[in-house]
Amino acid sequence: MALCALSILACGDDDAASTDAGAQAQDAGSDAGPPMRTPFCDPSAGAPGPYPAPDAFPAPRGPGVPAVTFEESALGAGCAFLDGGEWDVTDHHNLGVIYDGYLLMPIAPEFGGGGLAFFDLSDPCAPTRIGSGSSRQMRESHSIGFSSHGGRWAVVDGLRRALMRDAGGVQFWDVSDPTAPEAVSSLDLPGFLYPDAYARVTLSVFWQVPYVYVAGADNGVYVVDATNPRNPVLVRQVSFEPTLRAGHVQAIGNLLIVTAAEGPRTVLLDISDPEDPQPIPGGDFDALDENGRAREAYFTTATGGYVWYAKKEDGGGLMVMDIHDPTQPRYAGSYRSGGNGGYVFLHEHYAFVGESSVARIYDVSDLSNIRVVRELSLPGDLDTIVPLGNLALLSVDALPDGVDPNDQGSAIAPWRAEPDSNAPRVTWAWPQDGAEGLPPTSRFAVTFDEMIDVQSAWEGSVRLHRAGATPDEGRVAGVVSAQETIVTFSPFCPLERGEYVLEIPAGGVRDVSGNAVSEAFTATFRVGVP
Template identity: 60%
Template sequence: NLVVMYDGYLAMPWAPEFGLSGGLTFFEVKDPCAPTVVGHASPGIMRETHALGFSPVGGRWAVTMAMPRFREGGLLFWDVSDPTAPAVVNAMALPGFRYPDAYARIVFAAFWQAPYVYAAGADNGVYVVDATNPTAPELVNQYVFEPVLRAGQIQAIGDLLIVTSAEQARTALLDISDPANPQPIPGGDFVSTDGEGTPREAYFSTASGGHIYYARKDDGGGLMVWDIRDPTRPVYAGGHRSDGNGGYVFVKGGRAFTGESRFAAVYDVSDLSAITEISRLALPGDLDTATPIGNVVVLSVDDKAEDSDGDGVAEGTVVVPFDTEPDAQPPQVTWVYPADGGILTPTSRVGVGFDEMVDVKSAWEGSVRLYRADAVTPAEGRVDGWVSAQEHLVNFWPRRPLTPGTAYVLELPAGGVTDYNGNALAEPFTARFTVAGVAP
């Protein structure tokens, strides 16, 4: 249901919905017209995966979904320190997992805000997993929504956890300033509607630039967009109704890419009050996914793939051009949470969002740093922490509690974080925060 770049290679998690097969494959894509497999593992216990998270804590790790048997499943942790030889290090069973309840009792997606993994468990809510050691992860909490929310997509930026429902119209925004204990944000549990105020179901979503983009699947396809920059007062920001049926959605540089079953669509979302369709892309089958990578789009069908070129192999995934020139635009910071000038708790994390997916390895303590505002130099006041990136979101997790009553600066220097094409952040970014309480 997606592909991402990792260590210069295209990473593809693949598996049928019913699991018991599937794997993780890395491709060399310097020539996108001729992708070449460089690494592959098929452990036989992987399930359909809707997200691919990474962690640099103590190694190089990835997480997908696991299902070793029909009534047992959860998370599958991988060692990806060598993409030519990915290896499973742990299959973690989570309580309440049941298949064939394909939408009710399974794990849809996971977000790795290292060292914790937040997993969307459908009607089972949100699992909070301490994956400091991915070879022996520990379940630290399970947050269950009342009434039940069928948790599908899940993303974390700083102290904010965004949970959208699968094939429903409900979203919940949670405070994770205490990372082990998610709490509801007053006003942050809402029903997504179209421009007429009618509740509309979405299949999946992505949060970008302080907005949630929903792949609409109710009375048409297209997009619905909600502004969550103030998570206590989410508001409708724009939309576009198509004749499709929404699957997954990604945002890159003012464009949204959606799979809509019969086709994939590209939308201009630079003005959310006037979203327009730019083009449509085609691949025979149930075309639910269109992932933008540089100046190409990777299309994937998850059912009814066809042999369109007569070579005896059905094409489930193809690479198609979108822009005529290679991507030369640097990534831009479009969101920081907590907001610049905001209040932190001693256990807070801070996160930034970019306008496109970023190179996971380019996000580290040298390119994403937090330091005391009163320090003579950033190096003197630097806070030790873990930096992790998933798709377009980057998080900084302090290794020790922050000091009450103290101001801190988050800095991303120019030339640090890069996109998939190696374009680096052109302008430095800073945000300032103060930790609640009285200084010791």
């Protein structure tokens, strides 16, 4: 299958405009010029100096996921509902993640008008909302990306309602103060069209700093330079032939994974030039069930060298494809549950899948023998279950008739009795250990077996340095970013030819329960012609 890419500069297209949140779309200006190929590179900068200690990052303000033990009888049942505040009138939230020690929950109705809310989970069955912010230009977000470069930022999906024509794309937030998150800019993307909720809207985002990759349904994938989150710039739009309804997009180092919304197809792209994604030979494939037949998935996640698919109707459950070799994806496992899949997340050797009428937790330690270990319920279209240590966030897309919509769209439920005390573990690296001939614009990423505390992934805990020298002497300046289970190191400047080591030292990166990496990880790569 062929891939067609089209480059569109925001300053030269009326449909691609960066605006302040709450303001009308405006052209970025004819003098904006093309984006830099290496936005952070300063050739005159001196050596970055020695690494800080892996655990010297600022402590999170909130408690994270607390170490609470539950009785067996309490497992699987919601113990608290979550209310996002006065703007949270539809109780549509979708997902939630831990950020700065607090639960960050989007207020995200499909038709726009939402916001972000932060909760203290010190007592998980009596969470306290400590702050929230609202925006008329935010819509349903199936993912949240983060950047710690020059502040604390988040990116979500956006929608700007207008009398003559709706527009939308992505929206950026300043989340440096969890008590008062603030929308600071929006970027309209070409081709966006609402009210069709699937065909031409934005469905997910992934922030591999400085670039945000945006899944735009039938419009393909957008590449946005968010070096300055207050003034993001559209760099490129990538379309697919035949059309791929891009639902979820994730970047793991030089690899971009794009999966279809409500479809079986996946496309793997080489983003070693982050502004110019290119097809990987053999990397256009369908998710398969146990009988080798292509099956539709509602949504996916990629981690550990696998793509995990929440299977739709026709049996529901889970499908897994192995992408350790992106040129030869292959079937790895599946489970037929009788449900209707929504979203899927991974924690240790468990997969969490919302299946409309119920949420299921699967033991995936043996992909040839996937099995259900627990079921959880919440009235409504239960599409989302997010693992948070020994807790789970349950969220419905729609409440059933007759159910009071007041604050019952999302709930906290314990799923395991004992608190999470397991150290996060690296499960995959891309580029892979031993890779040669890498382009100088490469980025380097690892996946973990659980969601990571974003602030703990920083310059002291994720390191790239030249081989043959001490880490401090060979240190490469760059920026670290994290989203869910994926942690990325992006060099500031193109790398010189030679051998490099990616290092995750013990004691630095932490999971959302505060457990630090206990086993150091290293991978070696060679940049330039082998």
